[in-house]
Amino acid sequence: MPILNRLADMHAEITEWRHDLHAHPELRYDEHRTAATVAEKLTAFGCDEVAIGIGRTGVVGVIRGRKPGTAGARHAIGLRADMDALPIEEATNLPYKSTLPGKMHACGHDGHTAMLLGATKYLAETRNFSGTAVVIFQPAEEGGAGAKAMLDDGLMDRFGIEQVYGMHNNPGLPVGNFAIRSGPLLAAADRIQIDIEGLGGHAAKPHLCVDTVLVGAQIINQIQSIVARNVDPLDSAVVSITLFKAGNTDNVIPQTAQLRGTARSLKPEVRDLIERRLKEIVEGTGRLYGARATLSYHRDYPVTRNHERETAFAAAVAAEVAGRDRVDANTVPVMGGEDFSFMLDVRPGAFIFIGNGASAGLHHPAYDFNDDVIPVGASYWVRLVENALPG
Numbered sequence: 001m002p003i004l005n006r007l008a009d010m011h012a013e014i015t016e017w018r019h020d021l022h023a024h025p026e027l028r029y030d031e032h033r034t035a036a037t038v039a040e041k042l043t044a045f046g047c048d049e050v051a052i053g054i055g056r057t058g059v060v061g062v063i064r065g066r067k068p069g070t071a072g073a074r075h076a077i078g079l080r081a082d083m084d085a086l087p088i089e090e091a092t093n094l095p096y097k098s099t100l101p102g103k104m105h106a107c108g109h110d111g112h113t114a115m116l117l118g119a120t121k122y123l124a125e126t127r128n129f130s131g132t133a134v135v136i137f138q139p140a141e142e143g144g145a146g147a148k149a150m151l152d153d154g155l156m157d158r159f160g161i162e163q164v165y166g167m168h169n170n171p172g173l174p175v176g177n178f179a180i181r182s183g184p185l186l187a188a189a190d191r192i193q194i195d196i197e198g199l200g201g202h203a204a205k206p207h208l209c210v211d212t213v214l215v216g217a218q219i220i221n222q223i224q225s226i227v228a229r230n231v232d233p234l235d236s237a238v239v240s241i242t243l244f245k246a247g248n249t250d251n252v253i254p255q256t257a258q259l260r261g262t263a264r265s266l267k268p269e270v271r272d273l274i275e276r277r278l279k280e281i282v283e284g285t286g287r288l289y290g291a292r293a294t295l296s297y298h299r300d301y302p303v304t305r306n307h308e309r310e311t312a313f314a315a316a317v318a319a320e321v322a323g324r325d326r327v328d329a330n331t332v333p334v335m336g337g338e339d340f341s342f343m344l345d346v347r348p349g350a351f352i353f354i355g356n357g358a359s360a361g362l363h364h365p366a367y368d369f370n371d372d373v374i375p376v377g378a379s380y381w382v383r384l385v386e387n388a389l390p391g
Contacts, residue, residue: 025085067391111369189337
């Protein structure tokens, strides 16, 4: 079944919603205008229930189908879209470009929100299903663990959600295509902070100092051995140091230095290995050079792990919308992180990629969500509900 005609007719309207969201980006847990816009539309669409303030700035809508359930059962599935923007200065000349300096929708969450709004309007009009569709508009995906905040506020139990599904645009994947896999799809994402204290002094007298710049450089070099020599070559892992902060001038050896970075993994045992080896390398290298070096390792988002049955179901729905030849049901994992993983840890479900075409990459200042994707993604959401809750 191709794009739904009603959603094709709504394409221009949904695009206007998307452009408005794009022009007014809001960062994690500050999505007040966005949340208010979403809640207003859900109410206007005729949702049976609209709840605000779930996970601080999250919004949930409830739509009950008209079809009778099997033996009177009323099952519920959740559909999730993220709403937050990024602290990036937009570098486009779009007529709807960001109106807020230093903030932009560089990851397509404006498009995710608009597509789910379009699907919600359709579902509220037709109600051609038997159970309950719960539409979840989540804050703070970008580093704020908004999914966990919504779970902590009782999202799953309060709305009786039994399965949950998510979707993200993918630059480079052609428009109209989908990609998914069972098992690990995105990596666990952890934060690394390394604090080094040595002995500062005059740069002309290094023999009287313990040089924290040298210690930090050696730590960075040694960290590269973790993936190269400790992780099984058949496993995937990333350890990247992305910040090195030390000193303020050219003639002083700094007393302290700080390194920051990220670690990514697809298996719990690899995650444990990375943390253990980082601690050993950081502390050991510090001692070797007479400095004190300490590691702070923060486990943030877990692995986004798709459930087998729900993945097969989601792939079949995508094939209905796009055609089987445009659905990659065994795509390779990605080492990026995604807080939808928290939801998949407590309920069965699946996360799918939808093609954004030849756009700039995610988190790039020239990125823009491709509006041609809107009817494809909205149709996927509608067919997902109608197939999951057929009556």
